[in-house]
Amino acid sequence: MTDTPLPSEARPRRRRRWLRWTLGGLGAVVVLLVGGILIYTQVGVMGAEPGPLAAAEQNPDLTITDDGAGIVLSPSTGATGQGLVFIPGAKVEAEGYIATFADTVVDDGITVVITRPWLNLAFFDPRPLSTFTDLAPDVTGWAVGGHSLGGVRACQLASDADALVLFASYCANDLSASGLPVLSLSGSEDGLSTPQKIADAKAQLPSSATFVEIPGASHASFGAYGPQAGDGTPTADPDEVDRVIAEQLAGFLPRP
Secondary structure: OOOOOOOHHHHHHHHHHHHHHHHHHHHHHHHHHHHHHHHHOOOEOOOOOOHHHHHOOOOOOOEEEEEOOOOEEEEOOOOOOEEEEEEEOEEEEEHHHHHHHHHHHOOOOOEEEEEEEEEEOOHHHOOHHHHHHHHOOOEEEEEEEOOOHHHHHHHHHHHHEEEEEEEEEOOOOOOOOOOOOOOEEOOOOOOOOHHHHHOHHHHHHHOOEEEEOOOOOHHHHOOOOOOOOOOOOOOOHHHHHHHHHHHHHHOOOOOO
């Protein structure tokens, strides 16, 4: 006995039905994937610690301007024309770094633009460096930097800057032949960007790069947003870490 062949008009209907099922399944996968990403980027986002943020906001020598694309920290007087575009770590709000840079801005006249990455993750933010440097048109010399994942993104934007600053971070792209001035600030107690990981990625940077390991600093010591899992246990006083960061930036950032 042989199978009875399908009528010729049934075969196109079968193919169309199979195509609808396939496209419907792919559409469902895409919806689930996008929905999962959106949920992940919005859950567990770290905000600023209230105490340090309030102290910075009440400082009369610090001007804080929220432009939507980023937060501009500028000195009320004595601006030097030096600037730093700073990219936050993954799922940390921009406000979580205001207190960290207050000394840098007030004491040394350096303007800092803290970006607001799309979906709270720097990798999802395709905007060029000029999006953020345009927020402070009086600045004539720019460095780009970032914390953790934000530092990885800063490395990708470094070709458009005068210098690169890594905060508990390292590059995934090769800048070793760029000749770019680079400052790497890290913590001895960092459980995520560990001293070993910093050392292993050293070859991605120019041989002239400066490495400063802050004793007692953990991964979260480079912001004021509270601890996250795996950060490490800090032994350094937060104010001391901020002071070291300010001193290092003041001595490193190129002058106009």
